[in-house]
Amino acid sequence: MNNYLLHIQYDGTNYAGWQIQSNAMTVQQKIIDAIEILLKEKVNLIGSGRTDTGVHAFGQTANFRTEKNFDLYKFQHSLNGILPSDISIKKIEKVHETFHARFDAKSRCYIYLFTHIKSPFLERYSYLYPPIMKLDIDNLNNLSKVFLGEHDFTSFSKVNSEVKNKICFVNEIRWRRSKEFTLFYISANRFLYGMVRALVGTLLYAVEKKYDENFLLDIMEKKNRSFAKESVPAKGLFLYKVRY
Structure with missing residues (x-):
């Protein structure tokens, strides 16, 4: 299983925070939707932590796992092409299969x-x-x-x-x-x-x-x-x- 870590920036003005909610637009949901369009499969995106409504991020991180291998640069470019202008993937890197964006954070x-x-x-x-x-x-x-x-x-x-x-x-x-x-x-x-x-x-x-x-x-x-x-x-x- 491949494990990928995203380095993320976002303007939180238009979002009800990071974490997925059933009745509001969130950053996590937007990124998941974009990843699933590219991979054509469901993913579980694990953030380092949640930010409140209206809070921004220079350095949010999140990881997801998939069986698929892909070119990191091309995937980043495609992901940014789908995401709205107020969310940006700064970098994607492959990490150890057991890496967890939340629990491994110091x-x-x-x-x-x-x-x-x-x-x-x-x-x-x-x-x-x-x-x-x-x-x-x-x-x-x-x-x-x-x-x-x-x-x-x-x-x-x-x-x-x-x-x-x-x-x-x-x-x-x-x-x-x-x-x-x-x-x-x-x-x-x-x-x-x-x-x-x-x-x-x-x-x-x-x-x-x-x-x-x-x-x-x-x-x-x-x-x-x-x-x-x-x-x-x-x-x-x-x-x-x-x-x-």
């Missing part, structure tokens, strides 16, 4: 992009955070250290999440600011549904209200989403990279 990395000057070119891909609201990057970086390591992130997960284990290990988290942009970066072994956007929104709130790390620790200890603050909009979030 970490996932997300970025969140803020703009501070209105731009029609970035409207779909960033959160316009008013220039008058000065982001204290040093304070944001200091507060963010609270989330490093292994913690129960129940307070930052969507209430109806089907996942029972809410423990994640965050290995990197940081903020960077330039004149027109602010970038938030986070890497962890896994993420809960809605976790990154809730973390970012709560960190912004803590800095605006001049709260210290005890405010964030208290929210984590409560293990209740109602205590964390409002999530930032989905359009600024990107699945940046999956590491194996």
Whole structure:
């Protein structure tokens, strides 16, 4: 059995997230449909993880298995010809038969992009955070250290999440600011549904209200989403990279 790994980019604006749903258009469904047109057989496309409605990806990965052998470059070209313009297959590679895009992933990395000057070119891909609201990057970086390591992130997960284990290990988290942009970066072994956007929104709130790390620790200890603050909009979030 041949096993193929896809490296995928997509603009999530028009999709109800990555994962297949019975009543909505998703990225996973679009790619499966395109693969099945070319192979003329049913496939099971396994993603590294799901992204929410409206979230984008620079580096999503997914694998599928088939008995068929094909030229990787030609298949990639044909697949991109079928897929809509907001989904792109960057690369296809053959991997070990047992490789699993989700379970073999060591970490996932997300970025969140803020703009501070209105731009029609970035409207779909960033959160316009008013220039008058000065982001204290040093304070944001200091507060963010609270989330490093292994913690129960129940307070930052969507209430109806089907996942029972809410423990994640965050290995990197940081903020960077330039004149027109602010970038938030986070890497962890896994993420809960809605976790990154809730973390970012709560960190912004803590800095605006001049709260210290005890405010964030208290929210984590409560293990209740109602205590964390409002999530930032989905359009600024990107699945940046999956590491194996």
